[in-house]
Amino acid sequence: MIAAKIKIRPGRLLVNGEWRDGAKRFDTVNPATGEVLTQVTEASSADVDQAVCAARSALEDRSGAWRKMSASERGNLIWRLADLIEKNIDELAELETLDNGKPIFESRNIDLPMVIEVFRYFAGMATKIQGETVNTFDNAFTYTLREPVGVVGLIIPWNFPLLLASYKLGPALACGNTVVLKPAEQTPLTSLRLGELALEAGVPAGVLNILTGGPETGKAMVCHLGIDKIAFTGSTAVGKEIMRNAAGGLKRVTLELGGKSPNIVFADAEIDNAVKGAVNGIFYGKGEVCNAGSRLFVESKVRDEFMEKLVARAKKLQPGDPLDPKTRMGAIVSEEQMQTVLRYIEAGRKEGAHLTSGGQRVSVDGGKGFFIEPTIFDGVNNDMKIAREEIFGPVLATLNFDDMDEVADLANRNPYGLAAAVWTRDVKKAHTLSRLLRAGTVWINTYGLLNPALPFGGYKSSGFGRELGMHAIEHYTELKMVWLNLA
Ligand code: NAD
Numbered sequence: 001m002i003a004a005k006i007k008i009r010p011g012r013l014l015v016n017g018e019w020r021d022g023a024k025r026f027d028t029v030n031p032a033t034g035e036v037l038t039q040v041t042e043a044s045s046a047d048v049d050q051a052v053c054a055a056r057s058a059l060e061d062r063s064g065a066w067r068k069m070s071a072s073e074r075g076n077l078i079w080r081l082a083d084l085i086e087k088n089i090d091e092l093a094e095l096e097t098l099d100n101g102k103p104i105f106e107s108r109n110i111d112l113p114m115v116i117e118v119f120r121y122f123a124g125m126a127t128k129i130q131g132e133t134v135n136t137f138d139n140a141f142t143y144t145l146r147e148p149v150g151v152v153g154l155i156i157p158w159n160f161p162l163l164l165a166s167y168k169l170g171p172a173l174a175c176g177n178t179v180v181l182k183p184a185e186q187t188p189l190t191s192l193r194l195g196e197l198a199l200e201a202g203v204p205a206g207v208l209n210i211l212t213g214g215p216e217t218g219k220a221m222v223c224h225l226g227i228d229k230i231a232f233t234g235s236t237a238v239g240k241e242i243m244r245n246a247a248g249g250l251k252r253v254t255l256e257l258g259g260k261s262p263n264i265v266f267a268d269a270e271i272d273n274a275v276k277g278a279v280n281g282i283f284y285g286k287g288e289v290c291n292a293g294s295r296l297f298v299e300s301k302v303r304d305e306f307m308e309k310l311v312a313r314a315k316k317l318q319p320g321d322p323l324d325p326k327t328r329m330g331a332i333v334s335e336e337q338m339q340t341v342l343r344y345i346e347a348g349r350k351e352g353a354h355l356t357s358g359g360q361r362v363s364v365d366g367g368k369g370f371f372i373e374p375t376i377f378d379g380v381n382n383d384m385k386i387a388r389e390e391i392f393g394p395v396l397a398t399l400n401f402d403d404m405d406e407v408a409d410l411a412n413r414n415p416y417g418l419a420a421a422v423w424t425r426d427v428k429k430a431h432t433l434s435r436l437l438r439a440g441t442v443w444i445n446t447y448g449l450l451n452p453a454l455p456f457g458g459y460k461s462s463g464f465g466r467e468l469g470m471h472a473i474e475h476y477t478e479l480k481m482v483w484l485n486l487a
Pocket of ligand 1: 155156157158159160164182183184185213214215216217218219222233234235236238239241242255256257258259289290291390392418457458462463
């Protein structure tokens, strides 16, 4: 294994612009070795309360730095944060790889550049938040104001730790909110470094508070009456619990949840491109990707040719040291997640699906890391567990179909609706099927592309609300109507 260049410090909490310890700590582990990287503070409900109070004071203090900052100054501040991330990109990429197990190729060349782009996109948004004047009566002046929602709680999963934090923090700050951010307990390190960079950029005390901890810390945030909105990315099961717990305080909630996205290949597609898209669609990010193309539908006519090429390509993709720039398949985030994925592989075998490649845990460099081979099942039917449930690992379920209506029905017959892809040379077929698919994103002849200017989010059990793009403003502001009597 390549030795890490950076030295990792223990993690503390950021509350009201200051770093502090708490009563309890927990380990964060390098999934590529199974070794503890460092210890991080577990925020208690008292810490949550203090962070919320700090965020509320920063929000409400009319003579405080945050309230006095113009929209343009807020934009500059977010831009400065993006510049600092860029300056420290190598360190942040290595931290992400050590904590999550993803290849340095992905964190350095894809995640981090996108984090920078996302912050710059929202830096520009700060000056584009506007209300409208509305013509009603001659003796009235009626207009709307867009105001911050208030104190926003951001709860982040472990698969794209810094990137998913940027999706939420960018618009939250651009719209003038104050924030309590909780990264996932498996991957807290880049959020903590982000907190340091935010202070260096000049984010005023209390505007961004960072609490590390697990589900209990998250629950304390969701139940705290001083938080006005929760923006959550994570599993559908936890999303439902958050909705229930948020109901007490009637909090605003946006939920980006799980997926089981169909990747649909017609016989008239450019087959080699579709094979590449199928492999990237499921094995990028070790399959720990909410929009992974985990259900591959191949038109029966090209099944044999397609499967041969797919399996050959997948076999070339072997897990390796995440810090090696040549590695394209990293380590599963934790031992627990690895065991979950292995149980799904076993379920696929038991239900009679045909394992065409992979299926095993492997050792990299003789170590104790959590690596699983890229795994492909053929002969899957839509009712099998591996076709119904989100596995969140490098496991592909392949199914066959004969016509468009059949595949639309099969694709939609699943509780999730995050994303889908269609591979065909026939423009009419591509657009007709795009309309039939119940999913928040449809890619045509590509897979997995995202852009800060394009809205991302789910239908059905994949959640609601949209991140990125101009629509994000709607979720981080309240709309106020003002009526002045001119009579
Ligand atoms: P998770 O739901 O277990 O945890 C996510 C976060 O919620 C963590 O920070 C965790 O500490 C916190 N949490 C757990 N229980 C909580 C509770 N009861 N109340 C409040 N907070 C709580 O998810 P995960 O395993 O970290 O991430 C994987 C899941 O995230 C997958 O289902 C994946 O599809 C989903 N995901 C969705 C998107 C999207 O944009 N739709 C993106 C990435 C990941």
